[in-house]
Amino acid sequence: MMIERLREYVRAETPTGDAAALNAFADRLAERYAELGATVRREQHPTGDHLIADFPGRADAPLLFLAHHDTVWPVGQLDGAMPWREADGIIHGPGVFDMKGGLVVLETALEQVAGHDHRPLRIVVVADEEIGSPSARELVTAEAKGVYAAVGFEPPHPNGDLKTSRWGSTRVRIEVTGREAHAALDPDSGVSAIDELVDQLIAVRRVVAAHDNVLCNVGTITGGGRTNVVPGSAAADIGFRFVDPQTEESVLDAIARLQPVREAQLDIKLLSNRPAWQPLPETDELLAKVAAAGRSVGQHIAGAPASGAADTNLTGWLGIPTLDGLGPVGKGAHAVHEQVIAATLAERAALVAAIITSL
Incomplete structure (x- = not known):
């Protein structure tokens, strides 16, 4: 039955x-x-x-x-x-x-x-x-x-x-807005959202490496559309796992304070949160x-x-x-x-x- x-x-x-x-x-x-x-x-x-x-x-x-x-x-x-x-x-x-x-x-x-x-x-x-x-x-x-x-x-x-x-579990989305341009004729006027997102994900890894007992998984990445266009938008969804509330607070505070490396805009969103x-x-x-x-x-x-x-x-x-x-x-x-x-x-x-x- x-x-x-x-x-x-x-x-x-x-x-x-x-x-x-x-x-x-x-x-x-x-x-x-x-x-x-x-x-x-x-x-x-x-x-x-x-x-x-x-x-x-x-x-x-x-x-x-x-x-x-x-x-x-x-x-x-x-x-x-x-x-x-x-x-x-x-x-x-x-x-x-x-x-x-x-x-x-x-x-x-x-x-x-x-x-x-x-x-x-x-x-x-x-x-x-x-x-x-x-x-x-x-x-x-x-x-x-x-x-x-x-x-x-x-x-x-x-x-x-x-x-x-x-463990606690939190999902964060990093959205990047850059500036589109022709990738060959006028690349310097563009701001690559994908390049910016890559740099931000490296920064996230540095934050995680500075803490004990944190798991981090970049679950999705989206952005761009054509190889001859400097991409104007990109985003990544990241899953974090924390063993204690103190570590969670420290990591999420550091992620929220991330700053653009180039002339791009960052929007960091908390998608869901389950405390430890x-x-x-x-x-x-x-x-x-x-x-x-x-x-x-x-x-x-x-x-x-x-x-x-x-x-x-x-x-x-x-x-x-x-x-x-x-x-x-x-x-x-x-x-x-x-x-x-x-x-x-x-x-x-x-x-x-x-x-x-x-x-």
Whole structure:
């Protein structure tokens, strides 16, 4: 049953920004959560709706579940480089690991606890997690107020360990405006936006090199159009990862102070930001309770820090006891070999059900 549902979810391709596909998938989730007893709300956005589902329980603070229904893969990936495939207990397909598998685990656990005593449950499923949740940050922060703890359904560590902290993640765009000119007849009257962008990216590397524990990835570069025209515009999107808020502040301040090398204009934009979620004693206490729930269903549960970012950064940063990685075990997030171990779907569902009924 879980594999059949996962196949259905994977076949509903939901790339970030495809509002029609995302909203159709949100319709499926909303209908199912309502059938299981939730009051469902939608927060509409042009790039895809976010979903909030509240399940009643005894009069205690709710347990917050964080998930997303967007993937990094375009429509058509399933019929191209990444067909659905089951072999030797491994399931392959776009989004199967990040994070359609986690959504199936959550839904199955909700089915298993139906009729059992538990605290209220709140589910937030966002539509743009893969680009930093720019439209969902305020929603996640608002829905996290007053919760008992937060649990995320992102993939776990390769050995199945949960994630107990995360590096911060920030996306920055550097836009350069130069001046176009004929590249042969009048090159000196032009200002190359591409040359300026290259110099600025070198400056960014110098900033990063001056700090410890910073990851920097220039993800996209655009600019120019013809080799006989001095390019008048260029831009780059850069992803940064930070181990602590102090380093994040220092790096971003230095990036914001970058100055043009030539007669060009710079526009530096913050696209999205997830602050670092650092280790907390409260998270250690939550992990101990989750480990006890795991033992009740015959599972050994441990935790470790993670370098990747997710919406749990926000709850951890706010000081809310938080764990992530309740999705099935697998590998290949954002890669064409994306896969999950089929047997861990049921294992994770049993663990989540035990967490719900024991916390």
